[in-house]
Amino acid sequence: MSTVQDKKCAQGSLVDLHTMPTAVALAPHSQIFPWNDNFATGIGTIDEQHHKLVDLLNKLALHLAQGSDELTLAGVFDDLTDYTVYHFSTEEGIWAKYFSDDALLASHHETHQGFVEEIGRLRGLLDSQERDHAVEEIISFLTHWLAFHILETDAQMAQVVLRMQSGMSLSDAKQAAGQHMQGAAHVLIEAVLQMYDSLSTRTLAMLREIRQRRQAEAKLRLANDIIENSADAIFITDIQGQITDVNRAFLQSVKRSREALLGQPIAAVKPGLLAGQGIDIWEAATRAGHWAGEITLRRPDGELESLWLTLSTVKDELQQDVHYVGMVSSISQLVERHHALEAAANFDVLTGLPNRRLLTDRLTQAIERSKRSGSLLAVCFTDLDGFKKVNDTLGHDAGDEVLKTVALRLTQTLRGADTVARLGGDEFVLLLGDLSQAQEATALLERLVREVSQPMEVAAGQVQVGISIGVTLYPNDAVGPDELLKHADMALYLAKAKGKGRVWTYGTT
DSSP states (O other): OOHHHHHHHHHHSOOOTTHHHHHHHHSOTTOSSOOOGGGOOSOHHHHHHHHHHHHHHHHHHHHHHHTOOHHHHHHHHHHHHHHHHHHHHHHHHHHHHHHTTOHHHHHHHHHHHHHHHHHHHHHHHHHHSOHHHHHHHHHHHHHHHHHHIIIIIIHHHHHHHHHHHTTOOHHHHHHHHHHHHHTHHHHHHHHHHHHHHHHHHHHHHHHHHHHHHHHHHHHHHHHHHHHHTOSSEEEEEETTSBEEEEOHHHHHHHTOOHHHHTTSBHHHHSTTTTOGGGOOHHHHHHHHSEEEEEEEEEOTTSOEEEEEEEEEEEEOTTSOEEEEEEEEEEHHHHHHHHHHHHHHHHBOTTTOOBOHHHHHHHHHHHHHHHHHHOOEEEEEEEEEESHHHHHHHHOHHHHHHHHHHHHHHHHHHSOTTSEEEEEETTEEEEEEEEESSHHHHHHHHHHHHHHHTSOEEETTEEEOOEEEEEEEEETTSOOOHHHHHHHHHHHHHHHHHTTSSSEEETTOO
16 A cells, blocks of 8 residues: 555544543533544545534433423434434435445445434433433434444445545455454444443433432522522421521511521520420420421510411431421411402402402392392492593593592492492492382482482592493392393493483383
């Protein structure tokens, strides 16, 4: 072989193994398959595309090890598959110029096809196996295939091409390349594969450990945020009952700093906290692992306060008690919160009147009461006349003032047992029960029309609105709540059509 041939063979051969560990050691730790110049075949286009494939493999491995979401993984798999197909097409185009119908070309094509099919199968593993096992199998296949394919198959064909470019025939070039690949190069391939086996295993383990540590840290941060921002006072003590940590709510309850509390006995900081109703709460929690119950403490202002205390033990890996965690909730605050939530669910925020949800309950009760007593129930649907003009000319703040004033006039005009509800906008529903005859409702509602139509003062000046009312009676209309509201709404439509500012009863012609 000529000197020129020797140089070109060296460019495409698997050179000194001693250079490999150094290159690997310098590669980023996140790389499963770090690129090394010893992978070069000597054909620029192929080497460039091999480098891109290695980058995509490392990207996929990193996302797999870090537990990326399915959408991200699908995108990386698609990138790897698409680029692999593009690379195979390019590579086979180069080989075809030199190998023609040679069996080596056909074998190489089959290898490429098998890889694409295997990539599709491996992608499905993420859905059918435990992720960690799937990741190991995927990375193992990709590193083995890519190393073996570059270092043996592509390297051998590149050796043939380089020799043919130097003037050798296809037959002679194949023979020379085959002899080269059967010698030290074969031993080198085995050594490199073993090295990448070890490298990929260590790197995957490291990335998995990093991922698990980050997940654990994220859980700790979340738990800490929840504890720190809890409305309940939380304290943690050691086994002797000395405070090791408290949250913001606890600091506010005792009006002291965190630094002043650390190391202090919880019994001294909160006297009486652990002796509810004659029970040694500390002993009870130690015995059972948990205690919960109501206790009463005297506040700094001298008032007694009902509290709910939970005290739990925390054990170590040997199941020995190492800490106590206590949480103190104010029962009075819980009652207040309950009332606030109940009000938000059942009452209109602007006017304080019952909303649609509470109206449904009130209407059902009124129907049952009418059935039992035999009295009449008037269900009334109302709508304000001229309200839109107030909103359009004076603004929504003025409109809100009008709605609150109307709500007050409705409530004051009707009887205490009657219901006034706001459905939204300027729509109100009235329930007038315990009527002996329809005329009672009519007289009351006509007075209401007069009261609502009186001028009213708002911040923007004096305004005046009217009200139209549609009425339906029960049991004259022997139907359910929804039908009664529908009939009242139809009567309201007729009241407004007749000239507004009036009362109209359903069924009246």
